[in-house]
Structure formats: C-alpha cells, structure tokens
Amino acid sequence: MTETPLRDRGKVGGPRPRWLPARLAGLRSETGTARTMTFDVPEWPGHQAGQHVDLRLTAADGYSTERSYSIAAPAEDARVSITVQEVGTGEVSPYLVENMELGDALEMRGPIGGWFVWSPSPEAPVEQPILLVAGGSGVVPLMAMVRERARSGSRAPFRLVYSVRDPGQVLFAPELAQHAQDEGVQVDLVYSRETPKDFARPAGRITARDLATPPDAGWPDDPPPRAYVCGPTAFVEHAIRTLLDLGYTNHNIRAERFGPSGG
Amino acid sequence: MLGEGAHRLDELARSGREDGDMGIITRGFGGRREPEAAALPPGQYLTRDFPVLTAGPTQYVDTADWSFTITTETGDRTTWSWADLMALTSEDIETDIHCVTRWSKLGTRWHGVPVDTVLEHIETAADYLMAHSYGGYTTNLPLEDVLDGKAWLAYGYADGPLPVEHGGPLRLLVPHLYFWKSAKWLNGFTLLTSDEPGFWEGFGYHNHGDPWREERYDGD
Numbered sequence: 001m002t003e004t005p006l007r008d009r010g011k012v013g014g015p016r017p018r019w020l021p022a023r024l025a026g027l028r029s030e031t032g033t034a035r036t037m038t039f040d041v042p043e044w045p046g047h048q049a050g051q052h053v054d055l056r057l058t059a060a061d062g063y064s065t066e067r068s069y070s071i072a073a074p075a076e077d078a079r080v081s082i083t084v085q086e087v088g089t090g091e092v093s094p095y096l097v098e099n100m101e102l103g104d105a106l107e108m109r110g111p112i113g114g115w116f117v118w119s120p121s122p123e124a125p126v127e128q129p130i131l132l133v134a135g136g137s138g139v140v141p142l143m144a145m146v147r148e149r150a151r152s153g154s155r156a157p158f159r160l161v162y163s164v165r166d167p168g169q170v171l172f173a174p175e176l177a178q179h180a181q182d183e184g185v186q187v188d189l190v191y192s193r194e195t196p197k198d199f200a201r202p203a204g205r206i207t208a209r210d211l212a213t214p215p216d217a218g219w220p221d222d223p224p225p226r227a228y229v230c231g232p233t234a235f236v237e238h239a240i241r242t243l244l245d246l247g248y249t250n251h252n253i254r255a256e257r258f259g260p261s262g263g
Numbered sequence: 264m265l266g267e268g269a270h271r272l273d274e275l276a277r278s279g280r281e282d283g284d285m286g287i288i289t290r291g292f293g294g295r296r297e298p299e300a301a302a303l304p305p306g307q308y309l310t311r312d313f314p315v316l317t318a319g320p321t322q323y324v325d326t327a328d329w330s331f332t333i334t335t336e337t338g339d340r341t342t343w344s345w346a347d348l349m350a351l352t353s354e355d356i357e358t359d360i361h362c363v364t365r366w367s368k369l370g371t372r373w374h375g376v377p378v379d380t381v382l383e384h385i386e387t388a389a390d391y392l393m394a395h396s397y398g399g400y401t402t403n404l405p406l407e408d409v410l411d412g413k414a415w416l417a418y419g420y421a422d423g424p425l426p427v428e429h430g431g432p433l434r435l436l437v438p439h440l441y442f443w444k445s446a447k448w449l450n451g452f453t454l455l456t457s458d459e460p461g462f463w464e465g466f467g468y469h470n471h472g473d474p475w476r477e478e479r480y481d482g483d
Contacts, residue, residue: 114466
C-alpha cells in the first residue's frame with residue numbers, strides 16, 4: 001500500500017498537535033440534515049486536502065467527548081471548515097447540526113492523517129489523473145480536494161463519482177456544478193435509491209460502468225490514475241472491489257471508511 | 264535529541280490543562296453519558312458495531328496460499344503454512360479493543376495462537392519487530408508488547424472464522440494498544456535490534472499507541 005519507501009516519507013505529523021480554541025464563525029445549510037461550519041482557529045498550522053480534525057466538546061459540568069471530522073476546504077486565514085451530516089442517534093452531530101450557534105466555542109486539534117491526502121504536483125510533466133469516489137457524506141474530504149485543485153490552479157484531471165441515496169442528499173450541488181463548468185472537473189452523480197425526474201441512469205449501487213474512465217475523458221495512459229474512496233464501510237468495500245476489477249491496484253487506491261457508529 | 268526533548272516539555276507545559284483542568288465550555292452541549300464509559304480509555308466512546316478501518320483494499324488470501332514468516336535480525340527465516348499454524352495450541356481470548364478513531368468495543372471474543380508460541384524457538388537478540396501484512400501494511404512493536412500472553416495470531420472471531428474485512432484469515436491481536444497495531448492479513452514479523460516506524464507511525468501516529476495513556480499522535 002505504500003507508494004514511497006517508508007524512510008523517504010519522514011514524519012508528517014510535525015509538532016505535537018495541540019488542542020486549540022475554535023470559535024464558530026460561519027454556517028451554511030447544505031441539506032436538511034447537514035451543514036457546513038467554519039471555525040476561527042487563530043493558531044491553526046494549516047492542512048492538506050483530505051485531512052481531518054478532532055473536536056472536543058465540553059459540557060458545563062466538565063463532561064467532555066471527542067469526535068473526528070473531515071476538513072471540507074483548504075485553510076483560509078486560520079479558518080477551518082467541516083461539513084457535518086447529522087446522525088440521528090449520535091451524541092455530537094445533532095448538537096453540531098441543530099444547536100451550535102455562531103460565536104460558540106469548542107476545541108480543535110489537527111490536522112490529522114497524512115495518507116488520505118491530495119496536493120498538486122506542478123513540477124510533474126503530466127499530472128496524475130484523480131478519480132474521487134464518494135458515498136454519502138464521504139464526499140467531504142473529496143470536496144476539499146476539488147477545492148484545493150481550484151485554489152492552487154492545478155489542471156490535474158479530476159473526476160468525481162458521487163453516490164447518494166436520493167436527490168435530497170446531495171451536498172455542495174451548486175458548487176460542484178460550478179467546478180464542472182469552470183474548472184473542468186467531471187462530476188457524475190449516482191443515485192442508489194431514487195433518481196431525479198428524467199435522470200438517465202436508473203437508481204442502483206455503483207457499478208464498473210460508473211467507475212470506468214470514460215473514453216472521452218482525455219486521461220493520459222501514464223501515469224495511471226489514482227483513486228480516493230470515502231464513505232460508509234460497505235460502500236468503500238464494494239467500490240474498491242470494483243476498482244480492482246477495472247485494473248486499479250493496491251498502489252493506486254486510497255480509502256477512508258467510516259462505520260455506522262460515527263457521529 | 265536534547266533540543267527535541269526540551270521542545271516537548273515546553274509544549275506540555277503550555278497545554279498542561281489536558282491533565283484534567285477543564286477546557287473551553289461548549290455552550291448548549293449536554294452530552295449523553297454512556298453507563299459503560301468508566302471502562303473506556305480517555306477520549307473513547309462505545310460502539311456496538313465493529314467498524315472497519317483500513318488504509319487500502321481488503322486483501323483476499325486463500326489459506327492454501329497463506330504463510331507466515333519470521334525473519335530475524337541475522338536474516339534467518341522460519342515459515343509456517345496454514346496447516347502448521349493450525350497444529351499449534353490455540354486459546355480463546357475475551358478482550359476490549361480500542362481504535363484511535365475513538366471507538367471502543369467491549370468484550371470481543373477471539374481465538375488464536377499466542378505470539379509467545381511462534382517466537383519460542385526463534386533465536387534473537389532483537390527488542391523490536393515489524394509486523395507485515397498482505398497488501399504491504401506494516402506496524403512496529405516492541406517485543407515486550409507482544410510477549411507474555413499480551414498478543415495473539417488470531418484466526419477466530421466470535422464463534423466463527425475471522426471475517427476477511429476484519430483481517431482474515433489471520434491478524435495480529437494486540438488488544439492493549441490502539442487497534443492499528445493489530446495488523447490485518449498478517450504474514451510475517453521482521454525482528455529488529457532498533458525500532459523503525461511502520462505505516463501509520465510514519466504518518467504522524469504515535470510510535471507506541473497505549474490507549475490508556477492516550478498515545479494517539481506523534482508527540483502525545
């Protein structure tokens with residue numbers, strides 16, 4: 001699974017990630033059950049697209065609990081954005097999506113994770129094509145990659161295949177359309193249960209046809225594409241098996257799974 | 264090295280409230296305390312599911328093609344086939360497991376061979392090992408963390424064979440450390456006289472990974 005010898009990588013963790021005060025400075029509803037929350041974190045050290053943060057919430061009586069969330073966007077003036085999907089039975093996500101208000105504070109530490117990351121390689125003669133495969137709210141760290149590509153001006157070939165249950169669940173829909181139009185990111189939605197009216201592809205789970213590189217994509221033969229897959233465990237397992245059948249290998253698939261207990 | 268130590272002390276001093284003082288209060292957050300929370304290491308929450316976390320694809324290895332090899336620091340190799348391993352005395356293990364992504368699962372039941380058994384007749388002066396898996400995953404451990412009944416080569420889970428998504432046919436089980444140390448699809452140990460980082464350890468995760476000391480990330 002390693003693409004570079006261990007010794008060449010070094011430690012990417014950097015200095016000890018400390019708990020930092022973070023104040024809620026921006027809110028945007030994405031769907032009825034998900035919202036993007038932007039925090040002011042004055043001491044934020046920066047991050048790469050695909051990394052996540054730990055949040056610590058402390059109740060007035062001192063009880064506290066911690067959760068991990070994917071970062072949704074490149075850092076901007078020490079601001080960190082996460083997009084939280086409410087999990088009905090969760091302890092933390094209902095508070096984040098329903099109750100937390102602008103100006104409220106929590107603690108954040110990170111960035112965490114140096115494996116499920118993408119950054120542009122402007123020095124490469126041909127940039128590696130990137131296939132992003134999202135299941136549900138697994139789109140969040142992949143959206144960070146799409147946004148980082150636009151921010152950095154990278155022209156790496158990008159394709160996002162985004163599987164959602166029904167049209168009401170699509171996160172970032174207008175912005176994805178914008179990236180498709182202005183930035184040449186190919187975005188393909190797959191609906192697993194219910195499609196919009198007149199949608200050509202019938203509802204159903206992701207298939208080899210959905211993930212195969214379209215003949216007109218114009219991707220180079222070399223280097224081979226790299227796939228990033230993020231979503232619920234069963235989705236990720238299925239997507240990876242499909243990618244292996246299509247000729248992807250252990251070396252060019254990176255995966256992040258979340259169990260049903262998240263939130 | 265001196266400088267690094269001094270830096271860490273400084274960092275610890277600045278973030279000293281982690282040892283119990285209350286941090287920032289999150290207005291309106293009540294939380295929902297689980298009754299079993301007392302049995303959990305700091306920062307963990309209880310799950311009744313068994314989430315799957317893996318850096319890359321699940322590895323499908325037929326037991327007919329499976330082998331496990333210990334390579335010593337001098338290059339001596341000892342290999343077990345699946346039949347060899349099944350012939351070793353095995354035991355039931357009931358234990359709690361803790362993942363660095365914050366879930367803990369209590370009272371899980373496993374079946375396997377103590378690591379002591381396969382290391383018993385290996386001649387070595389090593390203090391460390393690198394666990395290797397099908398698919399290329401690695402994780403490093405001090406030998407003292409896998410000896411004396413603290414770790415197993417596990418091939419049973421609940422009352423059946425270990426499912427492939429959880430590392431079957433066989434995984435390392437080191438339940439007293441965060442679960443990334445319990446390498447799935449295990450196929451060997453390399454014994455080492457000096458410590459080296461494994462896969463996640465090279466990406467900023469803690470070198471040792473004791474959940475009770477909350478050794479999550481490099482420098483914790």
